[in-house]
Amino acid sequence: MTRLLWLDYLAGLRERKTWIAAAMLVYAVLVIPLLLADPPPHVREAIAAWFADADPFAVFMFVWIDLVMNKVATFVPVILASGVVLRERDTGVLAVLAAKPLTLSRYFVVRTVSACAVMLTLYVGAQLLAALWFPGRVAGFRPGTFLAAMSLHAFAVLFATAFAATVSVAVGRRGAGALVALMLLGLMVGLALVGFYQPEWYEMTLVNPLTLGALSMRDLAHLGASTLLPPMLALAGLTAVTIALGSRVVRKVEV
Amino acid sequence: MSASASAITVEGLGKRFGAVQAVDDVSFAVEPGEIFGFMGHNGAGKTTTLRMLLGLTQPTSGRAAVLGHDIVRATLEVRRVAGYLPASYALPPDMTAREFLQYVAAMFAIPPATARARGDALLRRFGLEDAADRKLRGFSTGMTQKVGLAQALINEPRVLLLDEPTAGLDPLGRHELLEHLRELAQQGVTIVFSSHILSDVETLCRRVAAMHHAKLIACGEIAALRREHGAATMDELYLTLVRRQAS
Secondary structure, eight states, X not given: OHHHHHHHHHHHHHSHHHHHHHHHHHHHHHHHHHHHHSOOHHHHHHHHHHOTTSOHHHHHHHIIIIXXXXXXXXXXXXXXXXXXXXXXXXXXXXXXXXXXXXXHHHHHHHHHHHHHHHHHHHHHHHHHHHHHHSBTTBTTOOHHHHHHHHHHHXXXXXXXXXXXXXXXXXXXXXXXXXXXXXXXXXXXXXXXXXXXXXXXXXXXXXXXXXXXXXXXXXXXXXXXXXXXXXXXXXXXXXXXXXHHHHHHHGGGSOO | OOGGGOSEEEEEEEEEETTEEEEEEEEEEEOTTOEEEEEEOTTSSHHHHHHHHTTSSOOSEEEEEETTEETTTTHHHHHHHEEEEOSSOOOOTTSBHHHHHHHHXXXXXXXXXXXXXXXXXXXXXXXXXXXXXXXXXXXXXXXXXXXXXXXXXXTOOSEEEEESTTTTOOHHHHHHHHHHHHHHHHTTOEEEXXXXXXXXXXXXXXXXXXXXXXXXXXXXXXXHHHHHHTOSSHHHHHHHHHHHHHO
């Protein structure tokens, strides 16, 4: 299964949609510091109201995680993973592959883990590019803290990828599945930082995986294993459960 | 012939989709190394029968075994020893022919070096070595069918189930494909050749089963069936069988 996973990953990297996703990420990395250099007045007012005393790096990280990478976590996983198994069924490729000694459940696991690996490759590449591009362009930029915070967020993006795949096979139709996954991930992203604005709701928002991915925002000055590992493990567990659920649901897909 | 000596045994196999009886009480056996013809009109139940043999559809009655492996209890074992070319399928457009064969080989857990050697040998056998590294999206119908057959052979199957393999092929492509199938049979591969192109069935097979409206209406040697029904051609034989069934 490792060999199949590797070949599927390589095939995934070569797909057109992967290059579109990569272009989106590179665009975000290159453009955000330029946009933030001179934000419109209403954005400046909002930032001043929320982060009047915060250091400029914290303000930047809020923008980067919530306004940029959380949007990536909504769209790119849907682009990469919502066609898993269903696209093969709709195009007729599954008619060939389903006759091989691999259950549909296992095939779903291979395709979803492979989509997660492609997502992770794009995501890590984008953050490394950002770590090289942002110094000097973002006031007070700290590459170590940036990469630590983004490594936690990467787990949320992996969850989003598995979630998009599972929701799509549960819905059973590619277009509708992608829309439902997009809507649900959009809802999670929309509510991800509610706890920051309404501190009394904070604990309640921890059930949201996208909130877990943004927990580094709470205290950027003291990121370490004790603050990053628990949410990482929780997200890894949620991702595994989501894939397991998808591997059960996919059995109803007609070959 | 005893059931244990047959490559494929089918006993009273049936499949119902809601109110529709797609396959009704079908029984036959296929000998090892035989090219067995499976003929019938579109919708007669041939495809559903083949899909049941591979565990892609669960039978609602009866039982069957491929090389002694029960199709319900040992589905993955059946798929391990069988190759299958569906009637309607597509190949992944973004993969090359070589990559696709490696991918399918990985589904059988064939070691990479063996998979590469087998893949390259199959591409040579089907005259596709020059197109091996081209994306499958640009392949013609004949080339697609050759890759389809190559993927069905990557695990060196002992049983090959082919559903309408000559449909859409030009005369030369058909001739080449039938030649390949003869060679495979000579190497001991058992082939079930499902088709409604009766001339292909006659060219390739010694024994046939004929299906009509979900039922098996005849099974036996082509020559004997033609004698029995006084039919000069395969078309005549099939029409006689169908008319007799209707009356």
